[in-house]
Every structure is written in C-alpha cells, then in structure tokens.
Amino acid sequence: MSMTSPPRVPEILPNLGNILRCPACSGIVKNQGETLDCQGCGERYGISPNGQLDLRLKKKKLSQLALETNSSFDSTYNLQIEDKYWIIPFSARKNPEVDFTGLEVPVRLNPAQLSYFPKARKAGSLMLDLGCGEELHRQVCEHAGFAYVGLDIRHQKAGILGDAHALPFADNSFDFVLAIATLEHLRNPFLGIREARRVMKPGARLLGTVAFLEPFHDLSYFHHSHHGVNYLLQDAGFKIMAIGPEGDWPVLRALSEMILFPKLPKKAANILVAPLHFLHRLWWKLGSAISKSETAQERYRLLATAGSLTFVVEK
Ligand SMILES: [Zn+2]
Numbered sequence: 235m236s237m238t239s240p241p242r243v244p245e246i247l248p249n250l251g252n253i254l255r256c257p258a259c260s261g262i263v264k265n266q267g268e269t270l271d272c273q274g275c276g277e278r279y280g281i282s283p284n285g286q287l288d289l290r291l292k293k294k295k296l297s298q299l300a301l302e303t304n305s306s307f308d309s310t311y312n313l314q315i316e317d318k319y320w321i322i323p324f325s326a327r328k329n330p331e332v333d334f335t336g337l338e339v340p341v342r343l344n345p346a347q348l349s350y351f352p353k354a355r356k357a358g359s360l361m362l363d364l365g366c367g368e369e370l371h372r373q374v375c376e377h378a379g380f381a382y383v384g385l386d387i388r389h390q391k392a393g394i395l396g397d398a399h400a401l402p403f404a405d406n407s408f409d410f411v412l413a414i415a416t417l418e419h420l421r422n423p424f425l426g427i428r429e430a431r432r433v434m435k436p437g438a439r440l441l442g443t444v445a446f447l448e449p450f451h452d453l454s455y456f457h458h459s460h461h462g463v464n465y466l467l468q469d470a471g472f473k474i475m476a477i478g479p480e481g482d483w484p485v486l487r488a489l490s491e492m493i494l495f496p497k498l499p500k501k502a503a504n505i506l507v508a509p510l511h512f513l514h515r516l517w518w519k520l521g522s523a524i525s526k527s528e529t530a531q532e533r534y535r536l537l538a539t540a541g542s543l544t545f546v547v548e549k
Pocket residue numbers: 256257258259260261272273274275276277
C-alpha cells in the first residue's frame with residue numbers, strides 16, 4: 235500500500251473552506267494565513283508543527299445532552315436483533331456500490347466492511363475519517379470517489395487535529411463517515427456519536443467498529459457490547475443497517491495478540507491460544523448438538539465472544 239503523506243494545509247483548505255467551524259462556538263473560521271480566526275468568539279486556531287490544522291478546543295466547552303429514558307427499549311430491540319440487524323458473522327453485501335477489486339484492503343478494514351462503502355454521489359463529496367490515525371483509509375475512500383478528510387485528537391499524521399466531542403465542522407457537511415476503532419476512545423460516546431450525526435448530511439452513512447472484549451488499549455474508555463452500540467446509535471437517531479462481530483477477531487485472539495503475548499508475531503500469538511479456542515468451539519458444538527436452536531446458539535456465541543463489533547448506520 236502506498237503511504238501518502240497528508241496534504242499540506244493550503245491544499246485541504248479550498249475543499250473545506252465552507253464547512254470549517256469553530257469547535258467552541260460553531261462560528262465561521264477565516265483563513266488569515268498563519269491562523270484560522272473565529273468570526274464568532276474571536277478564538278484563533280493555528281497550524282501544528284507537522285502542518286496540520288489544529289482545531290481542537292482551546293478552552294473548556296459546556297455541552298448539554300437531552301437523554302431520553304424508555305423502560306421498554308430492551309423488549310423492543312430483542313425482536314430486532316433476531317429479525318433484522320445482526321449479520322452473523324458480519325458478511326459482505328450482495329450488491330456493493332463500489333468495486334474494490336485489485337485494491338489492497340487497509341489493515342483495519344476487511345472486505346465485508348468495504349462492501350458497505352457508499353459511492354460518492356458527485357466529485358468533491360466529502361467524507362470524514364473520524365479518529366483517522368495515520369490516514370490508512372485514505373486510498374479506499376478516494377477510490378469510492380470521496381474527498382478525504384482525516385481528523386484525529388493527536389496523531390501527527392492526521393490532516394486535522396480535532397476533538398470528536400466538539401467537531402470543527404458545520405451541520406450536514408459529510409456524505410460518509412468512517413469511525414474505525416474510535417468509539418471506545420471517546421470520553422463521552424453519547425456526545426461524540428451525536429456530533430458525528432450532526433455533521434452528516436441526511437441519508438449519509440456511518441461505518442464503524444468498536445471494541446467489545448478487546449483488552450484496554452491506547453486510552454480506551456468504554457468498550458461496547460452489541461446491545462450497547464445498538465442503543466447508543468438508536469438513541470442518537472440513526473437508522474441501523476447492520477451490526478455484527480468484526481471478522482475473525484474472537485476474544486481469545488484479541489487477548490493473545492494485544493495483551494497476553496505482546497510483541498510476539500501475531501501468528502505465533504494465535505497458535506498459543508488455538509488449542510483453547512478449539513476446545514471452546516468443540517464444547518459449544520456438543521452443546522448445540524443436543525439443543526434445537528443451533529443457529530441462535532452460534533449467533534449468541536459469536537456476539538458474546540467478539541473482540542470488536544462492526545456497525546453500519548444512516549442518518
Ligand atoms: Zn468561536
């Protein structure tokens with residue numbers, strides 16, 4: 235895979251000029267050469283030493299959330315789990331909108347997830363890679379026709395530095411949002427997911443993954459079960475397209491690679507837990523042989539042992 239360096243600030247600005255906003259007051263920010271100045275509150279934002287737009291909050295910001303409580307929520311979505319959402323394991327769509335043949339799949343994505351990528355409606359359609367790290371997804375997003383915007387709280391290879399809890403963009407700006415392994419790093423996922431939805435256009439798609447039984451890593455705050463992420467997304471007002479365990483990433487593999495045997499090559503780490511994984515599968519096979527609901531049991535096993543989950547939703 236070609237490792238393209240992030241564009242310099244003058245290159246991304248023309249594309250973004252209309253949608254950049256002050257993260258503190260949502261005011262329009264104007265490019266004054268050395269700084270971006272908010273026309274609302276007067277805050278000045280700069281360029282990082284790595285040439286990134288630094289639109290992180292400079293002061294504390296008060297955000298208010300209205301949270302609805304519905305005691306019957308559990309009973310309504312149990313039905314949906316069986317009937318609609320859960321694709322076990324998360325599998326490729328029959329009619330993907332974008333053909334990725336011949337393109338290398340970035341390390342944090344798999345072909346099933348790529349099959350849910352939307353195709354850009356027109357040239358210059360903006361997409362946001364939320365928590366983009368070193369912008370590994372740039373190539374596949376550009377292949378789908380999008381103008382790529384990478385945002386991260388601190389990674390030095392991200393195009394824009396910003397806080398997912400106070401996004402520096404106008405409402406209804408993006409046609410597509412990626413949030414790969416991002417939600418578990420939010421201090422307040424209920425606020426962060428509302429921010430993601432706010433900056434999406436109506437009908438825009440969000441594709442993401444979130445840690446479930448992965449061990450603590452890189453300042454992770456809240457790991458989500460499938461019920462957790464389903465509730466979070468529905469509560470924010472999204473329409474759910476799919477939620478399911480992320481590829482071949484069961485808890486034993488996640489634990490082994492990430493914390494039990496760190497620095498060991500991944501293959502070797504996998505081999506060390508393979509016997510236990512085999513016995514676990516065998517035990518459940520024996521169990522399902524005497525039960526009538528083999529498919530339901532296998533779905534439950536996959537969800538209950540997932541290292542992480544994939545979700546696809548629309549605004
Ligand atoms: Zn401002």
